[in-house]
Amino acid sequence: MRSRSGGRIAALAVLLVACMLLRFLVGYRIGWPMDATVRALRLASIAAAIGVGANLAISGVMLQSLLRNALASPYILGLAAGAALGVGAVQLLGPRLDAVAWLTQPVAAAAGSLLALLLVYRLSLRRGFIDPMTMLLVGVMISVIASALLMLIQFLMGPNADQLLRWMMGRIAPETPWSILAVCGLAAAAGLALGLRWSAALDAAALSDDEAASVGVNLPALRLSMFAIAGVLTAVAVLVAGPIGFVGLIAPHAARLVIGPAHSGLLVGAAVLGASLLLAADSAVQILPHIPWSPLQRGLLPVGILTSAIGGPVFICLLRRHGGWSS
């Protein structure tokens, strides 16, 4: 079984390389970039998409296992809404208050998402332990509250809310500094390594709570670890690309179908698929303006819109098919 999943992961790796090559060949012009600057920008885009996609996918696997719910995704924790609220608050208050003027957009996004993370954690505790169902509901509520506050900020900003709206659509920016890309890559590698270290416990946690504890899983420690890792990975992804929906939902599902439920292969497969998915979506965003009848001649479609447009219907299909947990 192990060799079979190894072969499938290798096939996914080939898919990833193909997606990387595709993204390298598409941009303002389609074909091999002759200019060194263009090549560097495309490599940065590839690195960003791989890092963000892998972070979201690993986070999705952990949250779906932690919450016992196949419809859970990184944004269920309210992290994206928290990040957007942070960015919105800085854009609204920055010009008026010296105290927040120094905050850059990425710092505000990270601060907002981590604040949401702490709130969800604090409110999910029951008798000192994380309760999965409470966490799911608290995450949804934090998202609703943050979204309402964000709408208020947009209302108060009036026509100046354009930049905030664009950020909220999610974008793989080729001009992302390599230092931030390095942080993103390191986070993905560390998250994957920690997930693999806990993979046997994640497998056993698929049993009921009583059975999992009786076979030796320290459930409180496992849940706290997975929650913290998933939260940080999502915050890093939001910091690099803004809120990009559904990669963290779809990639774990697809990986489960290809690799199976055992987390040692599932985590690796989901990370590779998440990276491939975002690379493919970003490539599609580059290709769309080249289509003659495309209305997107003057600017690029934010990749978050594309992932949501594809992910939304897939989510509904999953919901109708499974209603909860699926293979």
Added chain:
Amino acid sequence: MTVSLNQVCYAYAPRGRPVINDLSAVAQTGRITGVIGPNAAGKSTLLRLMAGLLAPDRGSVLLGDAEAHAMDSKTRAQRLAYVPQRPRVDASFTTAEVVRLGRYAGRRRDDAINQALAECELEEDRNRIFTTLSVGEQQRVALARALAQVYGRDDAILLLDEPTSALDPRHVQRTAEILRRSAQQGRVIVAALHDLVLARRLCDDLWVLDSGRLVSSGPAAQVFEPALLLRVYGVRFSSAEGVLLPMEGGTDA
């Protein structure tokens, strides 16, 4: 290794109704102890306390000389296996993979998994997805998982909550044989049972629970008194030919 309960009290809510009330008993090595009593008597809660899954509000649950709930989870899992009434797996693991999860705290041993599958007659089902199995088959997989967990440990403790509630007669018989053999190896077996016929035939000792209190304990013949069963269950029983049957019109309303 014995399991000792000393004046154990437990309630699910602070200052709530005690589900287990001042209960003291010892489950002995090499014997099968049956826990019987009506619905909501506290049988499942008692097993969860013995498994260290719950911490008693008062009193102590000792595995040998160690507090069950305070033990390191992996150390406890190597000594004790627990089978719930309704096993659950939230992933598409196969039968063999679920049984393998029993080895989480120990060394990965294929012989442990193969033997457990064979004992529970699950070899032909080893590649079937757990969630597609019938409830009875899932109960057998949970028992196999527990056997794999304590494989090679003759001093282990097996706690089973209604392990035969969904089984057909042949597999009830098979499960009884497995438990008897485990007891003969020197293990402590404690099973919550609703089937009084099975309890009388299988168990060496019985604990009778009513509203969280231990109202009687001892060898089966001693415990199966019509007056006690009438008081606990509110039903009159006949014990003709060693088989307990509720008598017609015997409800003590």
